[in-house]
Amino acid sequence: MKFGGTSVADADRIKRAARRIVEKREAGYSVVVVLSARGKTTDELISMAEEVSAAPDPREMDMLLSTGERISCALCAMAIHDLGHRAISLTGSQAGIVTDASHTKARIIDVRADRILSALKDDAIVLVAGFQGVSTTSSDVTTLGRGGSDTTAVALAAAVGAEVCEIYTDVPGVFSADPRIVSDARKLTSVSFEEMLEMAASGAGVLQLRSVEYARNENVRIHCRSSFDDCPGTFVVSEGENMEKPIITAVTHSTSESMITLIGVPHQPGIAARIFEALAQANVNVDMIDQNVPTSAGGRAEISFTVPHEDLRLATDALEAMGESVCERIATQREMGKVSIVGAGMRSHPGVAAKVFSVLAREGINIEMISTSPIKISCVIAREHVEQAVRSLHSAFELSGEGTIGQEEPFKAPTV
Amino acid sequence: MKFGGTSVADADRIKRAARRIVEKREAGYSVVVVLSARGKTTDELISMAEEVSAAPDPREMDMLLSTGERISCALCAMAIHDLGHRAISLTGSQAGIVTDASHTKARIIDVRADRILSALKDDAIVLVAGFQGVSTTSSDVTTLGRGGSDTTAVALAAAVGAEVCEIYTDVPGVFSADPRIVSDARKLTSVSFEEMLEMAASGAGVLQLRSVEYARNENVRIHCRSSFDDCPGTFVVSEGENMEKPIITAVTHSTSESMITLIGVPHQPGIAARIFEALAQANVNVDMIDQNVPTSAGGRAEISFTVPHEDLRLATDALEAMGESVCERIATQREMGKVSIVGAGMRSHPGVAAKVFSVLAREGINIEMISTSPIKISCVIAREHVEQAVRSLHSAFELSGEGTIGQEEPFKAPTV
Numbered sequence: 001m002k003f004g005g006t007s008v009a010d011a012d013r014i015k016r017a018a019r020r021i022v023e024k025r026e027a028g029y030s031v032v033v034v035l036s037a038r039g040k041t042t043d044e045l046i047s048m049a050e051e052v053s054a055a056p057d058p059r060e061m062d063m064l065l066s067t068g069e070r071i072s073c074a075l076c077a078m079a080i081h082d083l084g085h086r087a088i089s090l091t092g093s094q095a096g097i098v099t100d101a102s103h104t105k106a107r108i109i110d111v112r113a114d115r116i117l118s119a120l121k122d123d124a125i126v127l128v129a130g131f132q133g134v135s136t137t138s139s140d141v142t143t144l145g146r147g148g149s150d151t152t153a154v155a156l157a158a159a160v161g162a163e164v165c166e167i168y169t170d171v172p173g174v175f176s177a178d179p180r181i182v183s184d185a186r187k188l189t190s191v192s193f194e195e196m197l198e199m200a201a202s203g204a205g206v207l208q209l210r211s212v213e214y215a216r217n218e219n220v221r222i223h224c225r226s227s228f229d230d231c232p233g234t235f236v237v238s239e240g241e242n243m244e245k246p247i248i249t250a251v252t253h254s255t256s257e258s259m260i261t262l263i264g265v266p267h268q269p270g271i272a273a274r275i276f277e278a279l280a281q282a283n284v285n286v287d288m289i290d291q292n293v294p295t296s297a298g299g300r301a302e303i304s305f306t307v308p309h310e311d312l313r314l315a316t317d318a319l320e321a322m323g324e325s326v327c328e329r330i331a332t333q334r335e336m337g338k339v340s341i342v343g344a345g346m347r348s349h350p351g352v353a354a355k356v357f358s359v360l361a362r363e364g365i366n367i368e369m370i371s372t373s374p375i376k377i378s379c380v381i382a383r384e385h386v387e388q389a390v391r392s393l394h395s396a397f398e399l400s401g402e403g404t405i406g407q408e409e410p411f412k413a414p415t416v
Numbered sequence: 417m418k419f420g421g422t423s424v425a426d427a428d429r430i431k432r433a434a435r436r437i438v439e440k441r442e443a444g445y446s447v448v449v450v451l452s453a454r455g456k457t458t459d460e461l462i463s464m465a466e467e468v469s470a471a472p473d474p475r476e477m478d479m480l481l482s483t484g485e486r487i488s489c490a491l492c493a494m495a496i497h498d499l500g501h502r503a504i505s506l507t508g509s510q511a512g513i514v515t516d517a518s519h520t521k522a523r524i525i526d527v528r529a530d531r532i533l534s535a536l537k538d539d540a541i542v543l544v545a546g547f548q549g550v551s552t553t554s555s556d557v558t559t560l561g562r563g564g565s566d567t568t569a570v571a572l573a574a575a576v577g578a579e580v581c582e583i584y585t586d587v588p589g590v591f592s593a594d595p596r597i598v599s600d601a602r603k604l605t606s607v608s609f610e611e612m613l614e615m616a617a618s619g620a621g622v623l624q625l626r627s628v629e630y631a632r633n634e635n636v637r638i639h640c641r642s643s644f645d646d647c648p649g650t651f652v653v654s655e656g657e658n659m660e661k662p663i664i665t666a667v668t669h670s671t672s673e674s675m676i677t678l679i680g681v682p683h684q685p686g687i688a689a690r691i692f693e694a695l696a697q698a699n700v701n702v703d704m705i706d707q708n709v710p711t712s713a714g715g716r717a718e719i720s721f722t723v724p725h726e727d728l729r730l731a732t733d734a735l736e737a738m739g740e741s742v743c744e745r746i747a748t749q750r751e752m753g754k755v756s757i758v759g760a761g762m763r764s765h766p767g768v769a770a771k772v773f774s775v776l777a778r779e780g781i782n783i784e785m786i787s788t789s790p791i792k793i794s795c796v797i798a799r800e801h802v803e804q805a806v807r808s809l810h811s812a813f814e815l816s817g818e819g820t821i822g823q824e825e826p827f828k829a830p831t832v
Contacts, residue, residue, distance in 0.1 A: 011467035045487070051427035053494035060497075063505050064490035067483035071461070074480035078469035081476075089479050094555065139510065 002034040002130065002153035006170045007227040008072045009039035017227065018079035020168075021125060025085060030120045032160060034130040034153040035076060037068025058103035062132070062143045065104075066092065069129035069149070077127050086124040090115065092132035092141070096159075097152060099133035099142045106133060106142035108151065108214075111159035120160070128156060147208035154211045158218035165215070165222050167207065172226040173233030174199070174206050176399040177251040181387050184400040188249065190235040192344050195249050196222075198376040202340035203254035212236065239344060247345035247352065248397040253390050255383050257287070257336040258309040259368060260316065264300040264328025267293065272303065275319070275326055282318035284311045287338075288371040288380060300328070304369060306380055309334055336368065337386035340378040341393055347374050359396045365389055418450040418546065418569035422586045423643040424488045425455035433643065434495035436584075437541060441501060446536045448576060450546040450569040451492060453484025474519035478548070478559045481520075482508065485545035485565070493543050502540040506531065508548035508557070512575075513568060515549035515558045522549060522558035524567065524630075527575035536576070544572060566627035574634035581631070581638050583623065588642040589649030590615070590622050592815040593667040597803050600816040604665065606651040608760050611665050612638075614792040618756035619670035628652065655760060663761035663768065664813040669806050671799050673703070673752040674725040675784060676732065680716040680744025683709065688719065691735070691742055698734035700727045703754075704787040704796060716744070720785060722796055725750055752784065753802035756794040757809055763790050775812045781805055 001024065003017050017035075025031050045064050049056040056064075073089035080087035096112030119126045130149025135142050144151055150167060157165035174196070177185040191199070193216035200209040206224055215222050215236065225233025265271055272291065279286055284307055292302040307315050312334060319330055339360075346352050353370075356377050360367055365388065369380040381389055394400065417440065419433050433451075441447050461480050465472040472480075489505035496503035512528030535542045546565025551558050560567055566583060573581035590612070592602040607615070609632035616625040622640055631638050631652065641649025681687055688707070695702055700723055708718040723731050728750060735746055762768050772793050776783055781804065785796040797805055810816065 011464070014468050048427070048487070048491060049494055052430050052491045053498045055498075056494045057497045060490040060493040060505055063493075063507075064487055067486050070483050071464070071480055074476040075464060075468045077476040077479075078465055078472045081473045082469045082471075089476055091479075091557075141507075 001031060001166045001168060002149060003036065003168045003227055004149070004170065005036040005039050005041070007168055008035055008076065011075075014038075014072070014075050015079050017168075018076055018083060020227070021076075022080060022083045022085050025125055029163075032116060032120070032126045032128065032156055032162070033073075033076070034128050034149055034156060035069055035072040036130050036149040037065075038072050038075075041068035041071070059140060062103045062106075062141050065143050066129065066132040066141045069131055073127040073129050080125055080127075086122070087127060088119050088124045089127040089129070090119075091129050092152070093134035093139075095126075095128040095156070097128075097133035097155065098136055099144070101135040101137050101140065101142065103140075103142055105145040106135065108133060108144070108155050109136065111155050113156065113159040116156070116160060128152065144210075147211075150208040150211035151214055154214045154218070154220050154222065157220045158214070162220070165220050167222060167224045168227035169206060169224065170227065171206060172229070172231060173224055174204065174236070174250070176249065177390055177394045178253065181253075181390050182251075182394045182400075185394065186400055188234045189232075190237055191249055192239040193236060194239065194375055195342050195344050196236045198340070198342045198373060199250055199252050202338065202342065202376065202378055203252040204250070207236070246343060246399075247349045248341055248343035248399060249345075250342050251339065251390050251393045251397070251399065252342060253337060253339045253386050255337045255386050256309050257306045257338050257380060257383075258312040259304060259306050259333040259336045259380060260312070260319070261302060261304040261331040261333075262319070262327035262329075263302055263331060265303050265326060267299060267301045271326060274322070275303065278318050278322055279307075279315055282314050284315045284318065288369050288378065290369045290371075303327075306336065306338070306369065309336075333368075335383045336380055337383040338378055338380050339386060339389040339393065340376055341397070342376045344375050346376075353377050355396065356393065359392050360389060363388055363392050417447060417582045417584060418565060419452065419584045419643055420565070420586065421452040421455050421457070423584055424451055424492065427491075430454075430488070430491050431495050433584075434492055434499060436643070437492075438496060438499045438501050441541055445579075447541045448532060448536070448572055448578070449489075449492070449541065449543045450565055450572060451485055451488040451543060452546050452565040453481075454488050454491075457484040457487070475556060478519045478522075478557050481559050482545065482548040482557045485547055489543040489545050496541055496543075502538070503543060504535050504540045505543040505545070506535075507545050508568070509550035509555075511542075511544040511572070513544075513549035513571065514552055515560070517551040517553045517556070517558065519556075519558055521561040522551065524549060524560070524571050525552065527571050529572065529575040532572070532576060544568065560626075563624035563627070566624040567630055570627045570630045570634070570636050570638065573636045574630070578636070581636050583638055583640045584643035585622060585640065586643065587622060588645070588647060589640055590620065590652070590666070592665065593806055593810045594669065597669075597806050598667075598810045598816075601810065602816055604650045605648075606653055607665055608655040609652060610655065610791055611758050611760050612652045614756070614758045614789060615666055615668050618754065618758065618792065618794055619668040620666070623652070662759060662815075663765045664757055664759035664815060665761075666758050667755065667806050667809045667813075667815065668758060669753060669755045669802050671753045671802050672725050673722045673754050673796060673799075674728040675720060675722050675749040675752045675796060676728070676735070677718060677720040677747040677749075678735070678743035678745075679718055679747060681719050681742060683715060683717045687742060690738070691719065694734050694738055695723075695731055698730050700731045700734065704785050704794065706785045719743075722752065722754070722785065725752075749784075749798075751799040752796055753799040754794055754796050755802060755805040755809065756792055757813070758792045760791050762792075769793050771812065772809065775808050776805060779804055779808050 077087040077089040098110040099106035130152040222236040493503040493505040514526040515522035546568040595601040638652040705721040
């Protein structure tokens with residue numbers, strides 16, 4: 001069971017999470033719990049660090065940030081004791097989460113679950129501080145990066161051979177589209193790992209991308225559900241288990257894209273490599289790339305790509321530093337968005353792309369760039385058209401799912 | 417160098433402590449720093465725990481409370497990096513502070529300083545989270561109890577063979593009396609371990625009692641000084657080193673005493689043992705004990721003792737539960753205080769007690785109880801007379817020290 005920051009934000013919520021955990025234990029399960037830092041704790045710690053230092057040292061940042069989850073775990077263990085059950089809180093290190101030494105973005109390389117298993121045998125509920133581990137090389141505290149607690153939960157579920165990894169959040173599950181935009185969006189009963197990966201990568205914020213990758217690699221069943229009610233949420237499982245087989249599962253979107261177009265790029269081998277190496281060195285996250293080849297010999301090409309808009313300045317700085325050898329002119333469009341359509345059934349059903357394009361055309365929405373995978377089609381469009389595009393695609397592919405098996409009640413906002 | 421909570425309370429103070437640490441490093445010293453939790457952090461964590469649980473589990477309490485010092489250390493390490501020096505923060509566990517498993521009041525049983533020494537060799541400033549360690553038995557986080565960071569500092573100073581253990585606080589040193597009561601109280605250049613022990617036990621709040629015991633046992637020189645200026649403070653050293661040899665070193669006091677008198681106690685063997693065993697089981701901290709033996713055979717005795725006034729209710733409850741077999745009546749005086757006079761020179765100078773009693777008599781102050789050690793005389797008096805008693809004793813024994821070698825400037829309150 002993994003509870004996010006909003007689920008442990010204050011004393012009442014910690015007690016509620018504790019009751020929920022105890023219910024599970026009393027139902028006969030052995031329970032390992034992963035907790036995030038309470039509410040805004042991590043943000044507060046980050047701003048403390050920024051007050052003290054212009055460029056906080058990553059090792060020390062990890063020492064600092066790892067305290068938030070420990071506080072949650074200790075408090076929750078106390079609350080469970082008060083309900084008459086044994087419970088023990090463990091740091092990432094005590095729980096055997098071994099990582100590499102890449103501070104602030106460490107990767108789990110091993111989980112040595114001996115202490116967890118012996119505590120479970122001892123009839124205790126085990127609470128593990130999420131988002132953190134210990135480095136092999138120097139026994140230093142490491143953290144896994146934003147949202148890393150999901151990855152902790154999946155890694156522990158794999159290590160202890162858990163029946164299911166339950167991720168409790170402030171939303172009731174994974175939806176066929178963002179319910180704030182599409183009022184009749186459907187809560188999905190189940191999605192495949194591959195679909196969830198595409199959805200997480202294209203804007204669905206429910207699960208952290210890396211945790212889904214980890215779950216797919218280790219075949220850990222995820223149950224993504226609300227911490228505010230008992231309704232079943234969405235299962236993320238391997239494709240064979242996936243009971244629903246619609247062509248399209250969901251429409252996802254993002255409104256944080258910026259597009260950069262390099263005009264007049266010499267059509268020579270190695271130019272594109274030079275451009276994207278420079279961007280990688282500047283730590284710019286490039287998403288989609290598109291290149292127009294010149295029609296005449298000796299002509300010049302155009303290269304477009306998208307970046308998260310917080311990286312736009314970084315990217316243009318890096319490109320301008322390369323001078324005119326790479327292009328004649330740089331054009332940027334800051335306010336872009338992306339709409340994507342995801343579904344494992346797409347593989348065996350041609351014509352989906354054509355339908356996407358015609359729906360958007362009918363709405364008068366220009367497509368700036370297109371990117372596809374076997375189970376996803378993404379279109380970059382102006383940000384102002386994103387909501388309209390999501391609604392019309394959701395409707396055109398009939399995702400509200402009237403009459404579909406597994407349909408759930410419409411989304412109700414949790415009483416936060 | 418040990419900095420207390422007020423010295424690292426916010427970003428500016430952390431930066432100031434960092435500059436101070438760096439100055440010491442640049443003067444050629446290898447520096448190990450112990451930090452407390454920032455300002456009110458520990459109190460905030462305790463009240464969080466109380467919100468969640470009526471009786472928080474001690475192991476979890478330690479997991480919770482130990483985070484405060486880690487935050488201080490990580491932030492201070494970042495600030496030191498910004499000043500161009502290497503620094504590494506270590507938890508109590510990483511620093512090799514091994515304790516028993518008595519959670520919330522653990523005792524240090526070993527210091528394995530290998531990691532500190534190798535970091536020092538590596539030219540780094542080492543920052544250690546105070547007040548905490550790791551238990552031998554289960555590798556759990558333990559804490560040393562309130563004020564435990566002083567003990568951490570002394571223990572590390574002993575383990576690494578430090579030249580001196582500097583304790584930075586919000587007062588400039590140890591005074592001949594509380595400067596808030598005695599305006600011409602003198603900052604002492606040095607006191608012996610034994611004197612400091614008696615002073616700490618009788619109300620001087622500068623150093624934690626246990627840290628002074630540890631320092632005496634390991635012969636660690638303590639320099640107790642202000643974190644707000646560069647003036648020398650007070651050295652706490654073994655008696656041979658003690659340069660000043662006045663008869664009386666200081667007047668200390670406490671205003672948190674309550675007195676309990678048991679009237680009509682059967683004069684039989686074993687009664688006193690039963691009474692104080694019952695109080696010990698109720699976790700009452702008994703300080704001074706006095707017994708009046710009956711003058712006639714078969715008569716009844718009177719037993720008086722003092723407790724911290726927060727323990728008064730606990731004590732009377734425990735006594736009343738014993739019924740009339742131990743006494744006829746219980747009388748309590750809640751608002752009591754204690755004034756003590758401490759000095760290693762007292763051993764070789766008779767007449768000090770007589771002078772104390774006559775000074776108090778001249779002021780019209782009743783002495784309720786008396787307790788002595790070879791270097792201390794304590795008198796329990798009404799709380800309302802404590803300030804007057806401190807001032808008249810300080811003056812009668814000429815402690816303002818006009819003309820004494822080592823006299824310092826009068827106390828100025830730090831700009832907090």
